[in-house]
Amino acid sequence: MLFGRDPRKKAVLELAMKQVERVLREMQDSGKDLGQLKFKKYQKTHYTTCRCAQCLEAQRTKNPHKRGLLEDGYKVYVGVGGAEGPDEE
Numbered sequence: 001m002l003f004g005r006d007p008r009k010k011a012v013l014e015l016a017m018k019q020v021e022r023v024l025r026e027m028q029d030s031g032k033d034l035g036q037l038k039f040k041k042y043q044k045t046h047y048t049t050c051r052c053a054q055c056l057e058a059q060r061t062k063n064p065h066k067r068g069l070l071e072d073g074y075k076v077y078v079g080v081g082g083a084e085g086p087d088e089e
């Protein structure tokens with residue numbers, strides 16, 4: 001994972017990593033095999049009928065990545081044989 005240049009952002013990421021690592025270690029200590037766990041970032045975009053500035057720009061430039069975002073977050077899933085993981089929503 002690449003860190004941005006913002007030191008505050010880096011500190012937040014490092015804190016999050018430590019917390020996630022601690023939880024995973026505790027679960028592993030209780031006998032669970034977590035070696036297959038993977039994280040995936042997901043983002044939900046606005047509906048295709050949306051007419052906000054971002055979505056209009058996306059339509060104009062034919063670049064769906066520019067659509068407005070409703071929410072984003074992380075999903076945890078179990079990796080299966082090197083596959084790319086489940087499709088988003």
Ligand SMILES: [Zn+2]
Nearest residue numbers: 046050052068
């Ligand atoms: Zn929109």
